[in-house]
Amino acid sequence: MRTKQELTEDIRRERRAALVVNARSRRGRQLYADAHDRLLAAGFELLGAYAVDRPGELENSLAAALAHKPDLLVAGGGDGTISTAGRMLAHRDVALGLLPLGTTNNFARTVRIEPGLDQAIATLVDGKVIDVDLGIAGDMPFTNHVGVGLSAEIMINVPSRLKRVIGRVAYPITALGLLTRHRPLRATVRADGREIIFQTHQVYVANGGFHAGRPITADAHADDRLLVAYPVGGSSRFHLLRETARNALTGHRRTLREQPFLAVGELWLETDRPAQVEVDGEPCGETPLRVAVDPNALRIMAPPDSPDL
Secondary structure (H helix, E strand, C coil): CCCHHHHHHHHHHHCEEEEEEECCCCCHHHHHHHHHHHHHHCCCEEEEEEEECCCCCHHHHHHHHHHCCCCEEEEEECHHHHHHHHHHHCCCCCEEEEEECCCCCHHHHHCCCCCCHHHHHHHHHHCEEEEEEEEEECCEEECCEEEEEHHHHHHHHCCHHHHHHHHHHHHHHHHHHHHCCCCCEEEEEEECCEEEEEEECEEEEECCCEECCEECCCCCCCCCCCEEEEECCCCCHHHHHHHHHHHHHHHHHCCCCCCCCEEECEEEEEECCCCEEEECCEEEEECCEEEEEEEEEEEEEECCCCCCC
16 A cells, blocks of 8 residues: 555656546536546546446446556545445545535535536646545445434435436425424434433434535544534424524534534444434435444545645
């Protein structure tokens, strides 16, 4: 395994890369060709290039890209695509390059890559390799978050066509339709010898620093060996809506020391009835669930001034 500095130097010198873009993501179809051309113009040798436009092809395309043994695998799409790529690159001597082409782009924001092809390509050209943590939900590695309860039902039910047309607004529209019949959960979190019990419609466990395109707290990020567990509101639907709005508006001012955040390296989550689980926007079974941190598991290309713990 090369050091991060050695891998950075090899990427800058050799420019050996592979490209995989989820053309089914919100902007993937229209930006695949542009990304392909810009990478070539930037001097990258594309050992393989794949536009994924059918369900179930993403992992096969990523595996085919890795078979070319690139130093850099560039993945374009939303959080689900990036999470799948991160899972397949865990503990490998390959850096993940991010093209944030999805709806919320939470993990890209966490590692300071703002949506926009120009900024993303510039990071691939001038950036450096850092390593960040992954989360493990059950046996599923993930980059950004686990959602239990209402969010999982939203992910299962949100129409993909609506998401492509109106972006992140598709989620609250779907949520409002489901909320009228959603029953709150009695959730129990066990961590660090503590047991916390609460009634809520929604629980999140985050590895990254963003959710729904906005900061969770000012000090949450993906390189701190911590998960951030928190319920959104209590048992009433009004409380859920109020806390969702509060989180969106004030996340950049809050810290992990405040309620209701619990920052730990591992936790066990149970609910009074089996509840749907989504991992980075993809359905992933039901509770009960163990969630843990896999420290420094993933190498990524990040802006040159990025901290690296």
